[in-house]
Amino acid sequence: MFNTALTWSDLAFLAQGAAMTLAVTAVSVTAGTLLGILFGVIRVQAGPYWSLPLTFVLDVFRSVPLLIQLVLANAFQSIAKLGWGPFTTSCVVLSLYTAAYCTEIVRGGISSVPPTTRRAARSLGMTWWQDMRYIVAPLATRVSLPSWIGLTLGVMKDSALVLWLGLIELLRASQILVTRLQEPLFILLICGAIYFLISFPIARLGGYLEKRWSPND
Amino acid sequence: MFNYTFHWNQALKALPQMLDGALITLQIALLSMLIGVVCALALTGFRLSGNRVLSGFATTWIEIARNTPALFQIYMAHFGLGNFGIHLSPYTALLVGIAFNNAGYLAENFRGALKAIPDTQTRAGRSLGMSAIQAFRYIVLPQMLRIAFLPTTNQMVWAILMTSLGVTVGMNTDLAGVTQELNARSFRTFEFFALAAVIYYVIAKAVTLAARAIASRMFRY
Known part of the structure; x- marks a missing residue:
């Protein structure tokens, strides 16, 4: 009834692609989040004028479209003779991309902590650092975490674009199989299912946390 | 510093060509938004209809659109549909892919906007003697549009950025496609793509600012 030339080793190839997608995402989100927290704190601390x-x-x-950013970064690294491979270039671009969005999320989170709460902390004799660590961080995390999860999933999906630099991630792997086996619909469906299986449960978790932690109940 | 001579002149000479490409980009983005808004309204209606088949269809569409990469959706339109004997040109495939994606995200925005309007408003309208349609048209819809307007313009910016993905399925008339062709002819990758980045930035900013201006005029209390 249904015949396919897809073998187990092809599936393993797809799994390798998925692993590459996850690796790029993990590196970029980790670096991007750290940078984003740093930039977010700077933006709040320096005020709108100085952080312009x-x-x-x-x-x-x-x-600027991520694809253009990737091409530009790749051209730049070869001009500057940095000798980065596609993986490094992709991770650098995606980290900065993540950081740009994460900064907004962090800033939103910090701004959501009422100034009076922070002043109360400071008047209890807490240092700026203690205020940040024990007062702002727990409160801001509650506000920011759902959108941060959304951002992580967004980066996971956008990481598909690194195929343009020749990195074999999930979508590129399935494209290679399509070229070889000529069964575009079936293979793309598997590829989509893998993306969906990674993304959907985490998106649901984000939605649940958002509902659970929304301040109005 | 770099052992490389930048040839900005070459890129600037191609500027008219790239601006033509930018128009195509805007055209695709606008069309995909129009189709997306219509589909999203339909999906929102399906979800509220209470019909299990319709709401199941809407939920499937929305979850697939939101949980798979946009590039995957474009690939699906371009390569996947070929299995059914439907062969779309890169332009159509790009349009279909982005419109599908837009519809999923917009439907979620519209649902959020609808949820933000209390039921009591509809009931108040009904008790003033309005029909269900009138209550929706005159009470709910204007408020919903107001809430959904900014997310919708954000989606428009997203749509513009997403059009750049067309180059991966062989699109060569939009901004990214034109740039890629110029690049293939001259290998001045950095110059051409830097110029393209500037154009994309200007378009995105212009759309954001225009949307803000429209919002401040339209939604005055």
Whole structure:
């Protein structure tokens, strides 16, 4: 009834692609989040006027298509003779891309903590660092975590674009199989199912946390 | 510093060609948004209809659109549909892919906007003697549009950025496609793509600012 030339080793090839997708995502999200927290704190601390240059640069990362950013970074690294492979280039671009969005999330989270709460902490004799660590961080995390999960999934999906640099991630792996086996629909469906299986449960968790932690109940 | 001579002139000479490409980009983005909004309204209606088949269809569409990469959706339109004997040109495939994606995200926005309007509003309208349709048209819809407007313009910016994915399925008339062709002819990758990035940035900013201006005019209390 249904015949396919797809073998187990092809499935293993797809799984390798998926692993590459996850690896790129993990590296980029980790680095991007750390940078994003740093930039977010700087933006809140420096105020809108002094952080204008930072805001502008991060805005560029959000207003230029990721594909163009990847091509530009790849061209730049060969011009500057940095000798980065596609994996490094992809991770650098995606990290900055993540950081640009994460900064907004972190800033939103920190701004959601009422200034009075922070002043109360400071008047109890807490240092700036203690205030950040014990008062702001727990409260801001509750506000930011659902959108951060959304961001992580967004980066996971956008990481498909690194195929343009020749990195064999999930979508590229399935494209290679399509070229060989000529069964585009079936293989793409498997590929889509893998993306869906990674993304959907985490998206649901994010939605649940958002409902559970929303401040109005 | 770099052992490389930048040839910006070459890129600037190609600017008119790239601006033509930018128009195509805008055209695809606008069309995909129009189709997306219509589909999203239909999906929102399906979800509220209470019909299990319709709401199941809507939920499937929305979850697939939101949980798989946009590039995958475009590939699906371009390569996947070939299995059914439907062969779309890169332009159509790109349009279909982005419109599908837009519809999924917009439907979620519209649902959120609808949920933000209390039921009591509809009931108040009904008790004033409005029909269900009138209550929806005059009470709920204007408020919903107001709430959904900004997310929708965000989606428009997303749609513009997503059009750049067309180059992966062989699109060569939009901004990214034109740039890629110029690049293939001259190998001045950095110059051409830097110029393309500037154009994308300007378009994205222009759309955002225009949307803000429209919002401040339309949604005055």
